[in-house]
Amino acid sequence: MTDEKAAGAVRVLIVDDEENQRLGLAAMVSAWGYEAQTAADGEEAIEKLASFPAQIMVTDLMMPRLDGAGLLRRLNAQGGAPTTIVVTAFGSLETAVSLIHELGAFWFMEKPIQARALRTLLERAASQAKLTEETERLQRQLSYQGALGDLDGRSPAMQQVFSLLRQVAPSRAVVLVTGESGTGKELVARSVHKLSPRRDGPFVAVNCAAMPETLMESELFGHEKGAFTGAVERRAGCFELAHHGTLLLDEIGDMPVATQAKLLRVLEDSHVRRLGGKAEIVVDVRVVASTNKHLEEALQKGQLREDLYYRLNVFRVHMPPLRERKEDIPALCEALLRDLNRKHGCRVTDIDPQVLETFRSHNWPGNVRELRNALERAVIIAGEGTIQISHLPQQLGPPPSAPASDEPGVAKLRVGTTVDEAEKALILLTLEHTKNNKTRAAEILSISLKTLHNKLKEYGAADAEI
Numbered sequence: 501m502t503d504e505k506a507a508g509a510v511r512v513l514i515v516d517d518e519e520n521q522r523l524g525l526a527a528m529v530s531a532w533g534y535e536a537q538t539a540a541d542g543e544e545a546i547e548k549l550a551s552f553p554a555q556i557m558v559t560d561l562m563m564p565r566l567d568g569a570g571l572l573r574r575l576n577a578q579g580g581a582p583t584t585i586v587v588t589a590f591g592s593l594e595t596a597v598s599l600i601h602e603l604g605a606f607w608f609m610e611k612p613i614q615a616r617a618l619r620t621l622l623e624r625a626a627s628q629a630k631l632t633e634e635t636e637r638l639q640r641q642l643s644y645q646g647a648l649g650d651l652d653g654r655s656p657a658m659q660q661v662f663s664l665l666r667q668v669a670p671s672r673a674v675v676l677v678t679g680e681s682g683t684g685k686e687l688v689a690r691s692v693h694k695l696s697p698r699r700d701g702p703f704v705a706v707n708c709a710a711m712p713e714t715l716m717e718s719e720l721f722g723h724e725k726g727a728f729t730g731a732v733e734r735r736a737g738c739f740e741l742a743h744h745g746t747l748l749l750d751e752i753g754d755m756p757v758a759t760q761a762k763l764l765r766v767l768e769d770s771h772v773r774r775l776g777g778k779a780e781i782v783v784d785v786r787v788v789a790s791t792n793k794h795l796e797e798a799l800q801k802g803q804l805r806e807d808l809y810y811r812l813n814v815f816r817v818h819m820p821p822l823r824e825r826k827e828d829i830p831a832l833c834e835a836l837l838r839d840l841n842r843k844h845g846c847r848v849t850d851i852d853p854q855v856l857e858t859f860r861s862h863n864w865p866g867n868v869r870e871l872r873n874a875l876e877r878a879v880i881i882a883g884e885g886t887i888q889i890s891h892l893p894q895q896l897g898p899p900p901s902a903p904a905s906d907e908p909g910v911a912k913l914r915v916g917t918t919v920d921e922a923e924k925a926l927i928l929l930t931l932e933h934t935k936n937n938k939t940r941a942a943e944i945l946s947i948s949l950k951t952l953h954n955k956l957k958e959y960g961a962a963d964a965e966i
Contacts, residue, residue: 509535510626511552513582515545515559515571525558525613532619534626542566546574550779553740554582555629556606556622561588561599572603578725579734583629585621587611633702633741652835653828657820661688668815669695674767676752676812677790679819682869685790686748688817692788693746701745706738709754716759718775721766727776739772742785752812753793753804760805767811787812822864822871829859829871836872840879847884854889858896861959863918927955 512534516522519540526536537552539545541563549557561568568586575581586599589611599605606625609617653659668675669692677685686705693703706719718728722737738747749755755763766772767787771780789812798804822829833851841848855878864870878891927945934940942952 509533510556510629511554512536512556512558512622513545513548513552513554514538515540515542515557515563515568516587517541517560517563521560525618528615528618529558529622532622534622542568542571542574545571546578547779549575549582550774550777551781553736553743553781555633556625557582557584558618558622559584559586561586569599569603572599572605576604583625583632585609585618585625587613652831653825654831655820655825655828657825658828661817661819664815664817665691665695668692668817670697671815672786674786674812674814675788676795676814676816677788677819678795678816679790679792680821680867681792682867683819683821684868685792685819686750688819689746689748689750689788689790693786696746696786698745698786702742703746703748704738704742705748705750707750709751713756713759716756717762720759720763721772722774722777724774724776727774731776734774737772737774739766739783739785740781743783744785746786746788749787749789751791751793752789753791753795753798757803757805760808764805764808764811767808822867826860830856832868832871833859833875836875837879840872840876844876844880846879846882848879848882848887849884850886852886852888855887855892857959858889858892861920861924862896863920923955924959927952928959 512529514522514525514529514536515538516525517540522538522540526538529536534556537548537554539548542559543566545557545559546566559568559571566574568588572581572584572586581604584605585607586605587609599608606628607621609621653661665688675689675692677688679685689705690703693699708716711719718731718735718737720737720739722735722740723731725731725734749763766783770783770785772783773780795804795809795813799806799809833856837848837851840846859871859874866873874893874896875887877893878887881891882888927941930941930944931938934944938952939949942949945952
């Protein structure tokens with residue numbers, strides 16, 4: 501089997517007390533492209549599952565020590581069995597109904613096993629197991645994910661990001677994504693995953709800042725039933741869920757120092773041990789870490805282990821803030837509108853030029869996330885047609901550009917006005933006072949004429965012609 505094929509192989513555990521039977525089944529299943537291991541009875545199967553988290557189990561019904569039915573009962577009591585196919589030489593309809601409906605088996609087969617029938621059942625069981633895992637991952641990530649629209653941009657800064665992603669994605673290297681909140685760091689991680697050989701594997705995201713320290717290790721490494729108060733069933737951790745895929749450790753700078761040591765060990769030897777567990781599980785996971793903090797400062801303050809810092813900082817990708825790539829705003833708006841129209845069932849087709857000018861003059865402290873939120877509100881209010889300036893939230897409304905009091909030459913600025921908005925208002929008000937004499941206005945403002953022209957150019961051609 502090639503490495504690429506093995507990387508995506510479904511894990512199957514064969515449980516049978518007859519050695520020739522289980523070895524023969526394991527060889528046949530392996531030849532079909534599955535990753536197979538064996539156990540001689542139910543007790544050995546439980547031990548084997550601790551280090552080999554099979555997605556499918558093919559088990560004999562009649563076995564010494566612990567039979568197939570007892571094995572299913574034990575696994576269900578511990579938190580759930582793999583998708584299970586039961587085989588037996590002593591089959592009956594009543595047994596089949598009991599195993600499938602009462603014990604949660606996937607299907608029932610009688611010996612001697614027909615290879616074609618088993619292969620068909622394995623394919624169906626694999627689909628069922630994949631659907632179950634995908635559902636669990638999606639449920640786990642609902643509180644973490646927040647799409648920011650397509651990772652888009654034509655600015656030199658974003659082209660540099662795309663170039664780095666194309667270089668690092670095919671490798672197995674750890675990627676560290678830095679940048680302010682809302683810049684799209686998770687989108688970078690997803691792009692790394694989609695451009696990599698692991699694209700068909702799972703993508704799992706865990707937010708290190710969104711959960712209590714007491715739950716962090718359980719979330720990452722999983723736990724056995726009874727490992728701590730409230731652990732009522734066995735649960736796989738994010739490393740297991742991301743097997744053969746990519747794991748995003750979002751806001752790694754907020755991970756407790758005690759957990760950092762255990763994470764470092766997993767990064768170095770690819771073994772995890774569930775809380776309360778005795779056996780280690782081998783995982784094949786590509787890690788992407790992200791943070792909005794300056795890790796070098798965290799390192800100096802003792803908030804980040806030095807060895808973990810150097811282990812994570814293999815290949816760094818920095819996401820620039822939106823205020824440094826405002827030329828990307830039209831393309832981002834176009835991508836976000838498509839997504840928001842689908843989400844809310846709206847038919848917004850365009851954005852008024854005055855709105856785009858307002859977007860370009862805003863400082864965007866919340867970056868792309870803030871842009872998305874502003875557009876989402878506007879799309880909901882507009883419903884269809886063109887987004888107008890009146891559809892924007894108050895903090896993005898048109899900046900004051902004329903006197904707002906009875907006293908000539910005095911502008912009253914509302915609370916929440918940004919520095920950029922206030923600067924624009926002052927420049928336009930001064931030009932109005934000088935009757936568009938730019939030289940005189942520059943003198944009053946104590947700036948060069950060149951700076952004034954550059955500012956007017958930023959505000960758009962309409963303002964520059966005042």
